[in-house]
Amino acid sequence: MLAAPRICVSLFCNNPLSVLYSGAVLGAHFHDAMPQTHLLVLHGGFAMPTLEALEYAGEDGKLMATLARKHSAEDNSTAKSGAALSTSEHHMMGPGDLQGLSARDAIHQKRSRGENDQTIAQRLEVKVSFVVLHALF
């Protein structure tokens, strides 16, 4: 796993403490595609945030007294599918480093400029993080 680079997203620049904790919740959203008893939580680091469905209410719609993450295989698959929604090559293109190029072209250009693969991968992950954050909020 790559080390998370030190970055600040403008949306969260007023809350520096949130980057100090490895497991901080970065955002949460009621998503239409999810059951009404669940919400989508984005947590972890800004470079590699994790999307996770969190059950917060019972079948009667009332809040659970305590909230906890699930660690089952089903929960992991939910997180992976949520992340996969925003990691297509299309979503990785945009303003900034990629400048409208495909991700593959951008990587070739960066390699030709002498940047190593880890740096490139980190930048792409940061860009994906931006896309995820903007898509959700």
Next chain:
Amino acid sequence: MLEFSKNGQLLASAASGGRFVNVYNCVEGHESLLRTIALAGDPTALSIRSTAGASSSIATLVACCNRGALSIFQFSVDGSGSDVSSSSLDLTQQKNESGTC
């Protein structure tokens, strides 16, 4: 930051540097401040949902704060101010040495 519920009935507002979230009723003819909810820290993200309950609409607000915790509040849109239930989740476990904005 401002967040409307999907049906447009509720509006949640908060400002960085303040710990409070205001929830407004946006139904035409009934516009009013419904609740002021205090968070543990500065709000960083809000989302609000309105669902139809047995006798009145139920508002569910989720708020993240700059300490990395998540809080969920639920209350009746038509009820009194004392019926707010809440639940919170704190995923923070260890402190990183780096990083300030």
